[in-house]
Amino acid sequence: MFHKMPILLLAIIGAIFLFDGAIPYEAKSHVFALSLLVKSVIIFTLPFVIFMLLFKTVAGFSRDATKLVFIVLGGVCISNFLSTMISYQIGASVYSMDLSLAVPQDAAAGLAPAWMLGLPSLISNDIAMFSGLFLGILLPRIMPAATSRISALFEGAISRIFKVLTLIVPIFIAGFVLKLNHDKVIHTIAKDYARIFMLVAISVLSYISFVYFVANRFSLSKFIQSIKNMIPAAIAGFSSMSSAAAMPLTILGAEKNAKNPAFSRLAIPTTVNIHLIGDCFAIPIFAFAVMKNYGMAEPMFFSYLIFALYFVLAKFSVAAIPGGGILVMLPVLESQLGFTAEMGSLITALYILFDPVITCANVLGNGAFAMTLDRLQTAPTGDVADGLAQ
Numbered sequence: 001m002f003h004k005m006p007i008l009l010l011a012i013i014g015a016i017f018l019f020d021g022a023i024p025y026e027a028k029s030h031v032f033a034l035s036l037l038v039k040s041v042i043i044f045t046l047p048f049v050i051f052m053l054l055f056k057t058v059a060g061f062s063r064d065a066t067k068l069v070f071i072v073l074g075g076v077c078i079s080n081f082l083s084t085m086i087s088y089q090i091g092a093s094v095y096s097m098d099l100s101l102a103v104p105q106d107a108a109a110g111l112a113p114a115w116m117l118g119l120p121s122l123i124s125n126d127i128a129m130f131s132g133l134f135l136g137i138l139l140p141r142i143m144p145a146a147t148s149r150i151s152a153l154f155e156g157a158i159s160r161i162f163k164v165l166t167l168i169v170p171i172f173i174a175g176f177v178l179k180l181n182h183d184k185v186i187h188t189i190a191k192d193y194a195r196i197f198m199l200v201a202i203s204v205l206s207y208i209s210f211v212y213f214v215a216n217r218f219s220l221s222k223f224i225q226s227i228k229n230m231i232p233a234a235i236a237g238f239s240s241m242s243s244a245a246a247m248p249l250t251i252l253g254a255e256k257n258a259k260n261p262a263f264s265r266l267a268i269p270t271t272v273n274i275h276l277i278g279d280c281f282a283i284p285i286f287a288f289a290v291m292k293n294y295g296m297a298e299p300m301f302f303s304y305l306i307f308a309l310y311f312v313l314a315k316f317s318v319a320a321i322p323g324g325g326i327l328v329m330l331p332v333l334e335s336q337l338g339f340t341a342e343m344g345s346l347i348t349a350l351y352i353l354f355d356p357v358i359t360c361a362n363v364l365g366n367g368a369f370a371m372t373l374d375r376l377q378t379a380p381t382g383d384v385a386d387g388l389a390q
Contacts, residue, residue, distance in 0.1 A: 056154045076275045080312045212227060272366060277365030
């Protein structure tokens with residue numbers, strides 16, 4: 001099913017664009033409501049998936065687990081900081097443009113769900129992540145036999161959950177694409193914000209493509225295949241505007257790109273909320289555009305460097321939900337770049353308008369990050385690694 005997913009998702013999106021006018025509002029509303037329910041199921045399931053994945057993977061790595069966790073978290077900081085600093089040069093070029101940005105207005109007749117039915121959030125992803133990491137490190141040292149049995153049970157549960165999630169993803173995507181198209185979000189992007197959108201999109205996707213190309217040792221065929229493996233996750237991120245909701249497909253794609261698939265099961269759940277390359281490009285570039293629009297001086301390099309350090313630290317508190325990236329960054333923009341409340345409103349509107357593309361970039365960036373660390377990290381060998389890869 002997974003290898004057919006890109007064709008299926010593209011077919012769904014194409015059909016929606018072609019036949020949108022023939023689809024009654026009521027039908028769209030019901031499909032969107034069903035899509036929200038599927039998203040709720042995915043979000044409800046994620047903490048348990050994260051816990052089981054991290055516990056099983058970290059327990060399998062055993063003595064190397066603590067080192068690998070620090071490698072992943074250190075790599076996140078380096079990657080986010082590097083992306084943010086690259087954005088400085090792009091932002092400086094934006095500042096030289098003749099810009100006049102108006103605050104986008106919400107669509108008055110946006111598509112609303114026909115009904116609302118969701119599952120409660122029993123546990124946060126952060127608690128699930130740290131619990132899985134901690135117990136995966138601790139239990140193998142005090143209960144090795146029991147840990148092995150628990151890991152085997154988790155492996156079977158994870159496999160079944162992923163099969164179900166893969167089957168319901170097309171429904172999940174269809175509803176959100178219907179809403180994006182009905183609310184004219186894509187039309188607004190293309191019509192009113194083409195220049196700034198193209199600059200952000202080209203910059204971040206070029207950077208991510210370069211990372212994939214390097215990770216594949218400059219092999220064009222392997223580069224194309226690795227991108228192809230991540231297309232379902234990228235589409236899920238674009239349509240749902242939630243990298244957390246796209247995480248199951250991100251893991252599946254990252255596993256296909258990895259030499260040691262088990263490492264992807266550690267890297268993706270750990271970084272889904274904190275490694276956000278799309279944000280690292282979009283928010284600084286938008287910030288430069290807004291500052292130019294309000295007649296503020298271009299920030300000096302040292303001031304931007306301090307901003308970048310705060311920016312990277314703030315990433316650890318971001319929730320990978322629609323609009324979550326900009327909300328926690330507003331205090332940093334105010335304290336470090338002198339943003340006013342009005343400027344905050346404009347950059348928030350721009351961010352939300354471009355959130356589908358930003359989230360798509362975040363998902364692709366997470367896949368590139370996992371692939372890069374998979375190539376660089378010293379993976380365990382022998383029976384343990386072989387067992388994890390099964």
